Amino acid sequence: MADLKITDLHKYYGSTHVVKGVDLEIPAGEFTVLVGQSGCGKSTLLRTIAGLEDANQGSIEIGGQRVNDLPPRDRDIAMVFQNYALYPYMTVFENIAFGLRARRTPRAGIEPKVQRAARMLAIDHLLERFPRQLSGGQLQRVAIGRAVVRNARLYLFDEPLSNLDAQLRDEMRGEIKRLHQDLGKTMIYVTHDQIEAMTMADRIVLLRDGRIEQQGAPLELYERPATRYVAGFLGSPAMNFVPASLTAAGNALVVRTRDGTELALPPTRAETMAAHAGRPVVLGVRPEHMSRGGAGEARAGIVRHTVTIDLLQPTGARTYATFRLGDAPVVAELQAHDVSQPGERIELAFDMNRVVLIDPDSELVIAG
């Protein structure tokens, strides 16, 4: 049974329509990430699920029960807030125990539960401290402890890592994911960071302007985006978009960019896309789907094209090389030593099996 079912949810702030008809079902035990740019309504959606905001229309069911009219405390949820929301006048122990006390857990039951949660998060040595004596990472652990100490049906995370520095964020990301694996609870996690979404989620729900743009497993969204927006949102560096047209050349279909470069589609894709021949398209190609072609590689769909590199950005393991294709800048992710200096002309192998073609009018990815 779905732990959370949202049907046609709308939320207005005054006359601003923030959530514009969201339908969502989240199965028990799943880690779902709501991701999108700021202002897309993801936090509002989460807060509406929590009951901190009232839904203007639509229904929210938690564990099969409609909760629209229930106050937050009766929704069987636990929530972690962006700014930790710890009480400065209470010790770490009391902060973690707060929810248990509020729900009148028998006194004897509190201590072991707090201890267990604290051990799980490696903060058991901090229980007697006050929040002001802790570092940002420790504060976030305590905030998570406050949530996991309770046996809630639904765990909500509202951008919990956005106040941490990069290294700590990577670390906590892993910990939250491990926590989910250990507890097996249904978790909904809001972030604007696509890397957090990709690395943590069982399922990503990508929101745009108050609506769900696409949802699915991370790799599913990454490899088969439904729209240009999704294709561009996930992945770093982002997918390259090159204006082009789809042209029939005998039995084959080629993507022709504005400088006349022709990149042929593999026969299987040519068949399914034949209907689009003669139309303008946007070629979407991910940086890692171009490589310094090895001489022997001749798989179907691998197309070679010589380009002039005009910018190099080595990251250590990989090097980002920028060149122009048509009139668009394109970033390719190459091996560290594939290119030695800007201005170099190299032959790149484009994996045309993996590129996406987008209809420039509807911005939808063309299937096939």
Added chain:
Amino acid sequence: MRSATRHRIKLALRLAAASAITLFFVFPIYWLFMISFKTADEIYSYPPTWWPGQIQFNSYAVLFKDGDATTVWNSFVVASASTVIAMFLGTLCAYAIARFRTGGDHLANWIISQRMVPPIAVVFPIFLLYVWLKLVDTYIGLILLYTAFNLPYVIWMMRGYILDIPRALEESALVDGCTRWQVLWKVVFPMCRAGLFATAIFTFVFAWNDFIFALVLTRTEVTTYTVQVTHYFGGQSNFWAKISAMSVLGTVPIFIIVGFMQRYLVRGMSLGAIKG
């Protein structure tokens, strides 16, 4: 001049200035206390005696014997009761205005404008009203009036303190299982404790120091000490010993309260100062 010497002179000047200013402000209080300990002869002696020849408490003994000292108790009763009521109601109002936007954007401004009304302008209409309601010369009457006068102040101040509390702290408590009332008790009050104390002190002091309302609205039963002091100003002569002793009785409780609450007072005032 060597810089160390210059530094020392600067410090000395500063200390001298600070001492002079302190002396200037403390002297009237010192004089008040001294008069209350003096004999009648000493009070009128010229040149004045700076320190009484012999500390004596006769003036106080008289006040207690005549029952005049109970006016301090009256002041205490009306000031504390109105403070408690105004703090309770005012904080709830402030919470509603701050968190639920009750009354929209301008209710808070409208409320504080009520505080600007000069007491003298309303005291006689209120007197007539109180005659009709039979509230003249009763505890209830004064308590109601002080509560009404202090409410706008409490609402305005507490609204500021509440707005300073991060909303997430309350939301987190709501999710964790608290009702709104529990949120108030467990989160809002502890978070603005300094503000609560600071506001309560000012509220208490307003009622404690009030003269005009008490003068018009009391007769004999609940006369407050401020009114009682004026009874010692006679047509022929002034009873300086009683005046000073009664004034001391009225001052000491405030000293004690502020002494205990100083910690909160300073923090509370600076807390409110951060957010305008």
